[in-house]
Amino acid sequence: MSEQLERVPFTDIHMDDSTKDAVTDALESGRYVKGPQVERFEDEFAEACGTKHAVGLNSGTSANLLGLKSIGVGDDDDVFVPAHTYFASASPILSLGANPVFVDVRSDTYTIDPDDLAAKVAKSDAAKAVIPVHIYGQMAEMERISKIAEENGLRVVSDACQAHLAERDGKKAGSIADVGTFSFYPSKNMTVAGDGGMLVTDDDEIAQRARAFRNHGRDEDGVHRHLGLNHRLSETLAAVGREQLKHVDEWNDGRRRAAETYADRLDDIDEVIVPAEDEANEHVYHLYVVQVPDRDGLREFLDDHSIDTGIHYSTPAHEHPAVTERVGETTVEFAEELCDRIVSLPMHPRITDEEVEYVCDRIEAYYE
Ligand SMILES: Cc1ncc(COP(=O)(O)O)c(C=O)c1O
Known part of the structure; x- marks a missing residue:
């Protein structure tokens, strides 16, 4: 560890x-x-x-x-x-x-x-x-x-x-x-x-x-x-x-490298679903978002270990009151389920291997 x-x-x-x-x-x-x-x-x-x-x-x-x-x-x-x-x-x-x-x-x-x-x-x-x-x-x-x-x-x-x-x-x-x-x-x-x-x-x-x-x-x-x-x-x-x-391509490469390490490590944890990259795409990982059970518990555990996380987004777009007031209520099945399971992990071009490994170690520890 x-x-x-x-x-x-x-x-x-x-x-x-x-x-x-x-x-x-x-x-x-x-x-x-x-x-x-x-x-x-x-x-x-x-x-x-x-x-x-x-x-x-x-x-x-x-x-x-x-x-x-x-x-x-x-x-x-x-x-x-x-x-x-x-x-x-x-x-x-x-x-x-x-x-x-x-x-x-x-x-x-x-x-x-x-x-x-x-x-x-x-x-x-x-x-x-x-x-x-x-x-x-x-x-x-x-x-x-x-x-x-x-x-x-x-x-x-x-x-x-x-x-x-x-x-x-x-x-x-x-x-x-x-x-x-x-x-x-x-x-x-x-x-x-x-x-x-x-x-x-x-x-x-x-x-x-x-x-x-x-x-x-x-x-x-x-x-x-x-x-x-x-x-x-x-x-x-x-x-x-x-x-x-002038730097975006190089910064995107840094994000892709971090995403690769996250995927290598987190794919082995049964509870974690890592993001899929469509093979036609070059993903630039603005966010690295995984699906997990007990998202709030994991976030609290990571916070206790000094790891910042986010949620993008906790409410699907069609459920905000400003929308329902105008167009009424609708159901969009998978989008609604997804909002409860996603957590965004630290991601930026300068994140170090040590930091990514540390985050993965703590997620592994949480699910052990
Ligand atoms: C998908 C998407 N659309 C639109 C916007 C709006 O951009 P801005 O915050 O610059 O108005 C954002 C940014 O937050 C976004 O992530």
């Missing part, structure tokens, strides 16, 4: 000297919004994702909202979204007056289940869009989802807020959809040291609409043809994002 460690943090956010220098330069430039840092960050991010456009925004939530708005989602449209996701995959649907239809997730990868999607789309007479969420850092089955979308005239907004530079069959997250959305919230695989987001697309019209919507609905000629609010990204934050983007 490994020796007790002082604390194994859940995550760790890295800011190096070149990031601090970039922020100082941005501050000294005197340009704080609508400037060159955001433009360069957009170009670099689009290139990294393999898309024609990227639009910098003030959060991942705004990216989901403006993504849906830019493809024309509005009153009474049905938008299909997994029940197992963060609330902000679903809340923009309601904000636009549309109707979220909650779809179950696959029992192995936890991404949206294409069979359940097809069944629910077949029952809808207002089907408009689907939001596959690349949950925990692994892409959904985009080829099956794209086929269902094509056959039923749906647009696709892929929520890649947890999957920066993840890949499926060599294509980057966000690129196999009408719109891809990203969050730079501090705990994500890359951050802007604050709130921020990005929308990517190959479609000129979607990009133009999103740019207008983020800036009070103002087109490039200065006319407000749309109703929009302020969803802009700031210059100093974009400067941080540009520095972080």
Whole structure:
């Protein structure tokens, strides 16, 4: 049994000297919004994702909202979204007056289940869009989802807020959809040291609409043809994002290495179900989530041994009161069961082998 460690943090956010220098330069430039840092960050991010456009925004939530708005989602449209996701995959649907239809997730990868999607789309007479969420850092089955979308005239907004530079069959997250959305919230695989987001697309019209919507609905000629609010990204934050983007691939490799060690060790414990990686995917392990019996007891035991854990998420998206008030109660079977069994283990690019082994030793001890 490994020796007790002082604390194994859940995550760790890295800011190096070149990031601090970039922020100082941005501050000294005197340009704080609508400037060159955001433009360069957009170009670099689009290139990294393999898309024609990227639009910098003030959060991942705004990216989901403006993504849906830019493809024309509005009153009474049905938008299909997994029940197992963060609330902000679903809340923009309601904000636009549309109707979220909650779809179950696959029992192995936890991404949206294409069979359940097809069944629910077949029952809808207002089907408009689907939001596959690349949950925990692994892409959904985009080829099956794209086929269902094509056959039923749906647009696709892929929520890649947890999957920066993840890949499926060599294509980057966000690129196999009408719109891809990203969050730079501090705990994500890359951050802007604050709130921020990005929308990517190959479609000129979607990009133009999103740019207008983020800036009070103002087109490039200065006319407000749309109703929009302020969803802009700031210059100093974009400067941080540009520095972080340089490291994401290397950081994702660090996460994958830790995931491999976790899987090697935890797969041998009968009570623990480790996450499955679809073989077409390069998972970037934003979170390392296992299923266990007696989740709360395990968390308490790990906390007593100085190991931080989390739950993502304890309530499925369709059960939040803000949702049920609007669309009533629904049942999404597997997503509901999953919420009671999941626990997220410490995961970040700099987690050491010693720390991962220590966490595994303590989980093993708990179930012995
Ligand atoms: C899957 C998912 N969608 C949307 C969001 C919203 O992003 P933000 O917190 O930047 O608004 C998040 C981030 O927490 C997320 O994990």
